[in-house]
Amino acid sequence: MLLEYFSMIDRVVTVTPEAITATSTVPESSPVFEGHFPGHPLVPGVLLIETMAQASGFLLLSRIDFSRMAFLASVKEAKLRSFVAPRAALTIEASLVHDGSGYAVTSARILAEGKRICDAELTFRIMDFPDPKLEQAMRARAVEIGMTPA
């Protein structure tokens, strides 16, 4: 996990058409922690939501063989239940709630040491890649985290 690069997922453990499980470890240090918060470093809640969104996004892209991009459109029922500190080992789970026309809805959560620390329902717009570089980057990133895009 590299917070400052929004690289939130370390490894995809399992992925099916309906669900994904990924893991990530919070780094010991990051420029993010210098401000959030001095003397009390915590992963910002918005980055936990981003982590759930990225896991959901990889799930959705895997369903369509990385032919289009998933853009986060809305976050509902987000609950940030516990603080997440440096070195925390996270398990991120996301499942498909609905596959619509040009959009999809997922339910996602993050666990640490078996305890649920946050969850949300996320809606994504599914759109053509606006630039070939983005498609290449997503495919390359998928390989890095253990996926095998078509």
Next chain:
Amino acid sequence: MASAFERIADIIAENSEVKRDAITPDSHVINDLGIDSLDFLDIVFAIDKAFGIKVPVEAWTQEVNAGTAPPEKYFVMKNLATRVEELVAAKAA
């Protein structure tokens, strides 16, 4: 059971700032009711769930953008209700 129009109007009122009594069969979802694209996503999700269908919004939008269908065919309330009824019937067939 309530008509498709009534159910869709209820869904719109629940998922946007539009008042239920402002929604008529002749209301254009975007031009008259002012629903933005994000609220429309929520509305379509709610319609998909309520009716057990997948509203083909992308195909409809492509038809409108290509000029092969008038926007009213899909985005005026009474016609939207008809399209939804057709999708429900097609699924049941």
